[in-house]
Amino acid sequence: MKHKFQLLSPHILIMHAEHETDRPILAAILGERRTLLLDAGNSPAHAELFRKELSEYGYRQPDMIALTHWHWDHTFGLSAWDLPTVAHEGTAEALTRLSGLDWSDEGLEGLAVQGIISDESILHIRKEYGSHRTIRFMKPDIVFADKITIDLGGITCELNHVGGDHSADSCVLYVKEDNVLFLGDALGPSVYGGPRQYSSTGFLKLLNLAYKYDAQWYVESHGVPMSGTEFRADLASWERLARVVDVFGQDRERVVLEMKTYLKLEELPKDLQQGVEYFIAGTK
Known part of the structure; x- marks a missing residue:
């Protein structure tokens, strides 16, 4: 598969989503003093691919990471970066719980039964990691409850907790100077713990919040920028x-x-x- 990279705005480079193994969009937000990585990738291999691309473009490597939520496809690449990480308190709690679980083939089946992951996640994890997998978890270094502002030097990123059906810890990241809103998976339905569902009232609340930003670009993690x-x-x-x-x-x-x-x-x-x-x- 040919990986697609895009300079979305003067300060934002993204690697597009790949659906074969559920790789979400990764983004590097480039400030004068530091680079922020949005989400860590679904594996060390995913992370390494983006790291190499940044190097080829001649861009500064990430100095820190911001997570949109705890789901495996957004966080399992953390160990490959080993960088200071910013996350919502719910994300930090979830990652702590995940670190003690069994991610072998047998373990994955049990996690699906418990509703921690889905059957679809099992297929994606097996395809991304193969049969011999070691998943190392990293705890976030900076934890917030409501919102946090990150100054990259001339570029301001606002990470806001919005919740929603997809994951209670879901956050959106707004890059103020470039007027770009990263939605993560906040507008998605629930995916773990039972049949997929949306709260219509909750969805409308989140959609209204997104519209209020009046962003130039809206980026959902498994879609294409719009x-x-x-x-x-x-x-x-x-x-x-x-x-x-x-x-x-x-x-x-x-x-x-x-x-x-x-x-x-x-x-x-x-x-x-x-x-x-x-x-x-x-x-x-």
Whole structure:
């Protein structure tokens, strides 16, 4: 697979997501005095690839790391960097719990049964690490509860805790001078501990928060960067769906009818059909 890198703005270099092993976007935010790495990668191999790319571009290597949330694909590369790490207190607590777990093939099956990871995560971890895997956990050095501002020298990064269905510790990172908002996976559904679901009210709250930034670029960890206009257009049908579920709750037939009418379609696209199930599950 050809890895895709992009200078998103004057101070931000990203490595795009790879879905084969669930590698999220990694970003280097380049200040005058230091470089901040957003998320650590899903493995040392993922981390090393980005490190080499930064070197080839001639950019300063990261001096510190900020984590969006605790999930394995965002944190298992921490040991490859061994840098001061900033994280929400919930992320720090989760990583402490993970460090004592068994990540062998047999252990992975048990973790899925416990709802700590998903069956999909097992497939991705096996493909990323192979059969012989040693996963070393690093504890965050700087832990915050609500928000924290990081001065990189001429570039200001604001890491804000927003929570949400995907992970209670989810944070967004706003790069003020470049007007770029990294959303992590905050707008995603829950993925561990049972069927995937969204709270329609919670989703709308997070979406409204994201819109308030009025960012030039919106970056979701497993998507592609979007301009503000593209982001609003991409989320318009999901916003409408959430509002419909807020009104009609578990009345699936009415929800589907309202969405078909709104979109002027005879049949909802597969992603929205799935979205209907996620949001209805979130009303229970």
